[in-house]
């Protein structure tokens with residue numbers, strides 16, 4: 501059942517993880533690891549269960565530091581990390597027709613759909629639940645992220661999927677406090693001003709007062725990047741029915 | 746069976762790009778004739794026919810399709826807010842995985858930020 505985003509009723513990330521691992525068989529639940537600060541999930545989970553399923557989306561465009569970090573995490577925690585790659589034919593077709601940097605011209609959706617969403621969708625079809633590092637403070641589009649939700653994007657009526665977001669209520673500062681206190685390894689790009697880490701051509705370091713979302717797809721207008729958001733806010737203020745783009 | 750297509754006009758008076766895209770795909774795929782009725786959901790006018798229908802059905806996304814069918818127990822209404830599901834189930838058309846992925850991403854803008 502989907503919870504509402506409610507900081508007052510949030511449980512600790514460890515309690516959420518424990519609950520998730522007790523409800524789903526080890527081969528039916530996995531952590532999605534982006535190679536960034538969501539490493540804290542692996543650290544917490546490794547203390548709770550012996551059998552841990554972790555996957556990472558390798559878009560083929562990650563920073564070298566991220567590949568090295570994924571390897572470091574594999575060794576540090578002794579976990580297998582499944583690296584999911586996009587369908588080479590689809591990548592080839594896009595690159596042949598549009599080049600290697602089509603996202604700067606056409607927007608990032610097509611490339612992200614091929615390099616991230618498709619492999620993710622394929623993987624999620626084998627699971628009953630997945631665990632993400634999504635947090636409410638990461639983006640204005642994430643302010644409603646609950647700790648536990650029915651995944652409407654990838655689940656279906658016939659094949660329901662649960663999305664578990666143990667860190668939903670944590671701030672970036674809390675995540676970093678945990679990383680320091682527990683001496684969790686982290687991606688060295690964070691020390692170079694990268695708050696959010698994604699693909700190399702689409703991620704940049706941000707200034708001290710910039711939001712982490714500003715480090716992604718910065719060439720796209722905010723309204724496109726946060727698709728549907730403005731309509732949603734406007735609609736919520738002015739009418740009882742709102743239709744999201 | 747009757748099919749209603751509801752497309753949105755944004756609060757600034759411009760057509761919703763996703764609705765335009767879906768309409769274009771219906772035309773390109775030769776499915777426009779399957780649509781019996783097109784309603785406008787104008788965000789500036791909660792009484793516009795599309796907004797009215799959305800309110801009645803509790804729909805919060807656009808574009809959307811309403812498929813009405815006569816059954817033994819009366820008229821059954823099915824709402825589709827995801828185009829590729831509508832394509833597959835109602836138009837019985839094969840969809841490309843990459844198109845489906847794009848639609849998932851467009852409906853869930855957070856997913857790229859993984």
Ligand code: SF4
Pocket residue numbers: 559561603607608609611612613615616698699700701702857
């Ligand atoms: S973040 Fe950039 S390079 Fe990576 S999949 Fe998306 S558009 Fe492509």
